[in-house]
Amino acid sequence: MWRILLIPPRPPYDAGAFKLQVNFPPEYPFKPPSLTLNTPIYHPNIDQKGNICLPILQYDNWKQAATITNVLQAFIFMLCNPEPDRSLRHEIANEFIVNKEKFMKQAEEFTRKNAEKLP
Structure with missing residues (x-):
């Protein structure tokens, strides 16, 4: 098991x-x-x-040649580019589709309140 402290590269998650x-x-x-x-x-x-x-981690999509670097890059890409068609939280996905500005504001506020402090 690995534990990683991830700092996303851009808004709305780069505040934590x-x-x-x-x-x-x-x-x-x-x-x-x-x-x-x-x-x-x-x-x-x-x-x-x-x-x-994350599609790369689904059993049917997994390729044994994939590296952990590939997995982490896919995760960071998904984090910065939400995929509402693959949502686990439909109300947030709908907000992202209907009102992206509101989504960005909500996500940034939630990050400031709940994320770990930047090192």
Whole structure:
């Protein structure tokens, strides 16, 4: 298991740091690792328990040649580019689609209130 302190590169999440846990199954790299975000976040693809919807980690999509760097890059890309079609939190996904400005403001405020302080 790895524990990572992630600082997203751009708004609305760059105002804080996020604790990410990476669990490697015994069958890794033949089975994908799992990611859990241990810091609350306002994001359509991450639920309140920290479960993450990331296609690269789905069993049918996993390629054993994928590296943990590929996984983390995909996670950061998804974090900065929400995918409302793959949402775990439909109300936030709808807000992102209907009123992106409001979503950005809500996400930034939530980050300032709930994320880890920047090192």
